[in-house]
Amino acid sequence: MIQRPRGTRDFGPEEMEKRRCLEAIMRREAAVFGFREIATPIFEYTELFTIRSGPNIIEEIYAFQDKGGREIALRPELTAPAMRFYVNELSNSAKPLKMFYFGQCFRYERPQSGRFREFFQFGAELISNPGPESDAEVIALAASIMRRIGLKNYNIRVGHIGVLRNMLAEAGVDSEVAPLILQKLDKKEYDEARQRMRDADMEEEQIERVVDITNTVGPIDVLDKIEGDARDHLLGIFKILEAYGVTDIEVDLGVVRGLDYYTGMVFEIDAPVLGAEKQICGGGSYSLTEMFGGEKTFSTGFGIGFDRTLLALEKEGFEGPAHSMDVYVLPVGDACRQEAHRIAAELRLAGVRTDIDLMGRSLAKSMKYANAINAQRVVIVGEKELAQGAVTVRDMNAGEQRLVKREELLAKLGHY
């Protein structure tokens, strides 16, 4: 047997119905918020991702040379491609520009529970002006998606990258050293973070205040601990979110989100049911367009880990829609086959999901198959009934059957 590559998945019909159901809810909610779908290629020039994330990213992605010697890579995320597309072709669009996308991403890492080499991301990006309205809009969309998909238990934590950055700057930390400290704080590796702050000549009191802020999580009141633009911006966002009815959120001043290109608000959503790997959404405002040769613009957005979100829903009992067929058409003997095909064609033309025996099976075996595909009705086409201009319709749930005139069949089966 030829296996599929490690860390990838095949999805059978049941799994696909569940996934399409979840995708449709996310897609619909983005449209309700006025976001519109875009799509970009599965691979990009590798440069796009090294500019965004640094050269080390190459170790973690599927990067290779094409036959023309060009360095290309399977996309590890979708924000950089969306911004490349914006810079190349969409920069003259009316603002705000509200975009969403859904698709595969790839990373080369050891496969583990809930983490795959091919995974799916749903995301939204908003290009607008830097007021709290823009940030509140994307947080509200992410929160509404969580509500619509029916996830029972999740936490939304909102912070601001400026709080810790400003504290480090005010303490005299060099702008090249600060990211190294923030990395450690992001991973909650406080001993290493403290050491790096000491190496940057920060005073013990300043250091402990930074660690304290990093651990500051709670309702909006915790913003009293800080002051300045970041505080005002977060207060503005929370005021709008309150009007939006999004009240199940916390301030978390320790959200750092690793990467350097975040510029202001940052937020994360996690699903505790997932345990250690619980983050299902991350986002914030960022600045990438100028790195890709465009003008600097304000952008804010998020990415939802589709697979992990589905896993969280499943752990909470989500099963997806039950599969069924509307009608199964069953010819009794070859003489009725032609008429059975005619009936199937009529029903299908009317949009009724209709299956028909293709295997020349006996009545008993066909009924078994109709059960296996969860057919709601079986239309039995027999010679005796056809001679009377009728067919037998069996309701598989009620277990009842009755004779229906051939010319009334479509009307009877078309709407139930």
Next chain:
Amino acid sequence: MIQRPRGTRDFGPEEMEKRRCLEAIMRREAAVFGFREIATPIFEYTELFTIRSGPNIIEEIYAFQDKGGREIALRPELTAPAMRFYVNELSNSAKPLKMFYFGQCFRYERPQSGRFREFFQFGAELISNPGPESDAEVIALAASIMRRIGLKNYNIRVGHIGVLRNMLAEAGVDSEVAPLILQKLDKKEYDEARQRMRDADMEEEQIERVVDITNTVGPIDVLDKIEGDARDHLLGIFKILEAYGVTDIEVDLGVVRGLDYYTGMVFEIDAPVLGAEKQICGGGSYSLTEMFGGEKTFSTGFGIGFDRTLLALEKEGFEGPAHSMDVYVLPVGDACRQEAHRIAAELRLAGVRTDIDLMGRSLAKSMKYANAINAQRVVIVGEKELAQGAVTVRDMNAGEQRLVKREELLAKLGHY
């Protein structure tokens, strides 16, 4: 600026709405026929495609080594992955097994009009028994899709790989030489085909009869030219298709479909509006499972070139759905902003597609933006009206506006 890789495309909101509309029709029709969706990874072990298509395929695909030294390739088509999935995990499913898929495929070739390095394919595969019912079912689905998407001008040509293969076998042509002759006949390169037949010691009369059959296209009567199992099978298929109401089809005994793994019925659909590169669908019955380590099974299916099909529709005038927003909410001044957000949240919760000013724009500029996004209604939230417990609703198509009580707004806008 960082460009996207050559031969790939970005899709903006208008294009995506058109594509999703077409995809939804195909997807819906497959479901109406009782087919269910599956999905496989973007890349596979390269071996999967060389087993199916021979080692030369590597020159035409994106094949590379991953970091672990494994040979992997971006999938150039979706039948081999679907059959690999079947062999690995689905072989115990109830038969018939009816599957469809939609997704990106990749080939490394010089990009040209309507041909891309990243392209999209919609396809269906049916695993069943080898009666004419199975073949008729997949042809009927392909034909129904063409009808549903509204393509005005297309030709469906059905043939049988056995006709020419049998003629060559009866003329004593070696089974290893026959494919080389069939390749030339497939490309309508008759001089080379004749030469190869002469090299295989065929008589002139036999050769001209093969060329004549290759050019045999027409209504079902042309089957009188041949005899044997292939003829009976095609007659059986045409009889079922007639009952299915699929009558816009021709016999074409010259459909060879290049690849060796086809076993019986073969068919093609083309859209003459596309000119030289007019084929939009190809299919037939084939045998792949035993090459992938499974049991030999009868399978039949087709692939539709999604991009070319869309191009054909566009050349015939298809424009896709017009984009619109249901409601645009416009606060007049900052004092009304909080209430405007509340209104937007209410409407969105009710599933009304609602946009709201994020840029603090003036009334005039906001109306211009509402026009740009084709908003059907604008809800103007002003202080004076709010004091009366009301807002102004402007119908953008009629150009009329009226005062609506705040508590009646949702009922008024929720269903129009």
